[in-house]
Amino acid sequence: MENPTKKPNTRGILDWFDPRGRRVGGWGFILNRLTAIGLTVYLYLHLIMLGKLAQGPEAYDSFIAFAKQPLIMFGEMLVIIGGLYHGLNGVRIALNSFGVGVPAQKQLLYGVLGLTLVGSLIFGLRMFATH
Amino acid sequence: MSEEKWTVNFVVYRKKGEGAPHYQTFTLEVSPEEYVIDGVERIWAFHDRSLVFAHACHHSTCGACGMRVNGVEKLTCITRIRDVTSNGGTLRIEPLRNFPVISDLVVDMSRLYVGMDKVHAPAVHPLSMAPLEGEGIKPPREVPMDDGKEYLRLADCIECGLCISACPVAGTAEEYLGPAVLAAAQLQGLGRAPDLTAVVDCVDGVWRCHSAYECTAVCPSSVDPGWRIMDLRRQVLAQRIRRWFGGA
Amino acid sequence: MSQYHAIVVGAGFTGVAIAHDLALRGFRVTVVERGPIANGTSGRTHGLLHSGARYAVNDQESAIECIQENQILRLIVPDAIEPNGGLFIAVDESDLEYREKFIQGCEECKIPIRELTPKEALRIEPNLNPKLLTAFTVPDGTFDPLRLALAFAATAKSNGAVFHLYTDVVDLLTDGQGNIKGVKVWNRAADKRFEIEGDIVVNATGAWVGQITSMAGIRVPIAPTPGVMVAYDKRLTQRAINRLNKPGDGDIVLPQRRMMVVGTTSFSIEDPDYVPVLPDHVALMIERGSELIPALRQTKERGAYMATRPLIGSGAPGRSISRTFKAYDHKETDNVEGLVTITGGKATTLRLMAEKTVDLVCKKLGVNVPCTTAETPLISYRKFYVD
Numbered sequence: 001m002e003n004p005t006k007k008p009n010t011r012g013i014l015d016w017f018d019p020r021g022r023r024v025g026g027w028g029f030i031l032n033r034l035t036a037i038g039l040t041v042y043l044y045l046h047l048i049m050l051g052k053l054a055q056g057p058e059a060y061d062s063f064i065a066f067a068k069q070p071l072i073m074f075g076e077m078l079v080i081i082g083g084l085y086h087g088l089n090g091v092r093i094a095l096n097s098f099g100v101g102v103p104a105q106k107q108l109l110y111g112v113l114g115l116t117l118v119g120s121l122i123f124g125l126r127m128f129a130t131h
Numbered sequence: 132m133s134e135e136k137w138t139v140n141f142v143v144y145r146k147k148g149e150g151a152p153h154y155q156t157f158t159l160e161v162s163p164e165e166y167v168i169d170g171v172e173r174i175w176a177f178h179d180r181s182l183v184f185a186h187a188c189h190h191s192t193c194g195a196c197g198m199r200v201n202g203v204e205k206l207t208c209i210t211r212i213r214d215v216t217s218n219g220g221t222l223r224i225e226p227l228r229n230f231p232v233i234s235d236l237v238v239d240m241s242r243l244y245v246g247m248d249k250v251h252a253p254a255v256h257p258l259s260m261a262p263l264e265g266e267g268i269k270p271p272r273e274v275p276m277d278d279g280k281e282y283l284r285l286a287d288c289i290e291c292g293l294c295i296s297a298c299p300v301a302g303t304a305e306e307y308l309g310p311a312v313l314a315a316a317q318l319q320g321l322g323r324a325p326d327l328t329a330v331v332d333c334v335d336g337v338w339r340c341h342s343a344y345e346c347t348a349v350c351p352s353s354v355d356p357g358w359r360i361m362d363l364r365r366q367v368l369a370q371r372i373r374r375w376f377g378g379a
Numbered sequence: 380m381s382q383y384h385a386i387v388v389g390a391g392f393t394g395v396a397i398a399h400d401l402a403l404r405g406f407r408v409t410v411v412e413r414g415p416i417a418n419g420t421s422g423r424t425h426g427l428l429h430s431g432a433r434y435a436v437n438d439q440e441s442a443i444e445c446i447q448e449n450q451i452l453r454l455i456v457p458d459a460i461e462p463n464g465g466l467f468i469a470v471d472e473s474d475l476e477y478r479e480k481f482i483q484g485c486e487e488c489k490i491p492i493r494e495l496t497p498k499e500a501l502r503i504e505p506n507l508n509p510k511l512l513t514a515f516t517v518p519d520g521t522f523d524p525l526r527l528a529l530a531f532a533a534t535a536k537s538n539g540a541v542f543h544l545y546t547d548v549v550d551l552l553t554d555g556q557g558n559i560k561g562v563k564v565w566n567r568a569a570d571k572r573f574e575i576e577g578d579i580v581v582n583a584t585g586a587w588v589g590q591i592t593s594m595a596g597i598r599v600p601i602a603p604t605p606g607v608m609v610a611y612d613k614r615l616t617q618r619a620i621n622r623l624n625k626p627g628d629g630d631i632v633l634p635q636r637r638m639m640v641v642g643t644t645s646f647s648i649e650d651p652d653y654v655p656v657l658p659d660h661v662a663l664m665i666e667r668g669s670e671l672i673p674a675l676r677q678t679k680e681r682g683a684y685m686a687t688r689p690l691i692g693s694g695a696p697g698r699s700i701s702r703t704f705k706a707y708d709h710k711e712t713d714n715v716e717g718l719v720t721i722t723g724g725k726a727t728t729l730r731l732m733a734e735k736t737v738d739l740v741c742k743k744l745g746v747n748v749p750c751t752t753a754e755t756p757l758i759s760y761r762k763f764y765v766d
Contacts, residue, residue: 166682181570
């Protein structure tokens with residue numbers, strides 16, 4: 001039974017995102033991980049942006065002008081979608097962890113996706129309306 | 132049963148000793164009603180005697196023949212070829228994930244057995260511990276045996292390792308107890324076996340689970356580990372809350 | 380304590396039980412097995428822990444072995460056994476004609492039975508054929524085949540036995556005079572070939588004993604006799620259900636986890652390495668099984684498989700051969716020293732088969748240590764994997 005290396009047969013973090021053979025709950029997990037990483041990256045960008053405040057009004061204003069480009073606005077849209085999904089899915093998992101709705105975890109996930117979609121649409125419309 | 136014959140390409144993961152893994156294709160004529168393990172055993176019997184694979188009972192009571200079939204964890208003795216490929220199609224046969232590969236299709240599952248021992252998972256338990264509810268059958272629950280004792284039955288969990296292989300976090304957390312082990316702890320209940328709390332209420336216990344529910348999806352034996360992990364969390368939380376209010 | 384080194388070929392029921400017995404009696408033990416534990420006939424048994432009642436009329440030697448070993452196994456390996464008992468039921472007039480012989484046979488073999496009225500039987504097992512005519516309780520049980528074997532292997536390992544799994548015996552080592560002094564093996568997992576020398580080689584390969592003995596030019600009268608079994612998707616009883624009649628096809632139905640298993644058939648083959656699961660045998664199982672438990676017809680097939688019994692003797696048809704076992708000292712039968720073959724028997728008598736085989740090995744080597752396996756509880760089967 002000797003195994004020469006004893007290293008588990010895994011690709012580590014890559015296996016988090018491998019969608020092959022995954023079902024509804026597994027997709028929920030993949031999206032949760034992706035949005036978590038996206039939001040973490042955004043948090044750092046956000047801190048850099050806040051740092052501009054310390055460099056005076058000019059630096060801040062030029063940054064705000066830069067931030068009104070369509071590409072950046074698309075990025076902000078992603079942040080909203082990611083934030084909504086991650087937060088709502090967190091509620092789903094917390095409910096499950098209290099023993100609520102586990103047999104309906106798929107339906108809850110569809111609900112999370114639905115609410116994310118609706119929330120993102122509302123935000124998107126508001127964003128385009130104000131700019 | 133029909134005499135229908137299919138030609139199926141078995142693409143099999145091969146690995147010997149320290150050698151590099153590779154895939155080898157065997158083309159077999161099979162009946163679509165046969166099970167995947169029948170094909171694998173025929174590869175060994177008629178094509179390549181060096182193939183290493185595990186199997187024992189061939190009817191899903193032993194859990195030895197878990198493999199990945201076209202990327203999905205399957206107990207190959209109850210997976211009909213008809214359900215996983217088509218005539219002229221491919222069956223990619225790989226060892227389970229998240230365990231060390233011993234050779235070809237066999238993995239070292241000691242990680243699972245260590246965990247099952249840690250939670251003193253019962254191999255045989257009273258019928259009432261996991262009753263056969265909802266199966267449309269009439270088990271004589273209210274009638275004890277001749278000697279007044281309760282019926283015993285073999286636990287549902289066959290320790291096949293499919294759940295650990297399918298779990299997306301088991302690969303990055305080697306110390307994680309894993310779905311089967313947590314399910315076995317839940318089956319006993321923290322109320323009846325309070326010493327289990329310390330084993331499961333930790334970072335590599337119930338809190339490592341990220342609710343992908345892949346374990347429940349691949350479980351061939353009606354254990355539903357996903358639900359059991361969540362219920363175990365509920366038990367752990369209830370116990371903590373009781374402690375805050377000075378309860379036992 | 381002897382310092383003799385015994386090599387056991389085969390890690391099915393007999394092989395692991397022999398390894399356990401040898402280790403307890405102080406031998407240095409090496410087990411060589413070409414697959415994992417119990418991958419051949421042993422793993423694929425339907426899992427009936429016989430009370431012996433099945434053989435009480437036609438094969439009383441086996442029946443007495445079964446009832447004694449049944450009671451021992453319940454005590455030494457409770458982790459692998461559902462001790463819920465069994466029933467023999469009569470569903471037609473020919474079954475009923477067997478009743479007298481059955482009662483007498485069980486009495487002669489000291490198998491405790493109790494007759495139930497059809498109503499009593501249906502009360503404790505509501506899914507039985509409601510037209511049943513009579514029923515007897517018997518001390519049957521069911522077991523998990525792999526875990527039964529693993530418990531013996533784990534205990535042997537804890538007492539020092541070394542297991543080489545996925546390792547084929549490719550030849551026997553001889554001393555130049557035709558006597559056996561070890562085995563030449565091929566470990567397929569590491570793709571390595573090596574030799575193991577020992578004082579005695581025990582051939583415990585069941586239906587495959589002929590493949591090993593032929594390496595020493597010896598023929599053993601063995602009739603590989605496969606049978607087909609089918610598992611269904613629901614657990615419909617708590618006990619093993621047998622047909623009250625002489626042993627035949629599809630007359631045992633037993634629960635296992637959430638399943639029912641129906642067995643078995645009986646046919647002859649030459650090479651036991653691969654035996655197809657014959658579709659007409661599968662169809663026969665549902666036919667015969669549903670005569671005992673009609674609800675089987677409404678359940679889905681979950682698995683179909685076959686196992687090859689190692690029956691002793693050739694020429695006679697399968698069911699008429701005794702289910703007892705035999706240990707051959709090839710010094711006596713073929714003038715070849717260093718090789719012992721054990722075959723025949725059945726899962727329920729694995730411990731006894733090992734006891735008799737190791738008694739023979741001890742006698743040959745002049746070792747005087749009594750067998751203690753009947754009183755020694757086995758350790759958890761999981762310890763086989765966990766050092």
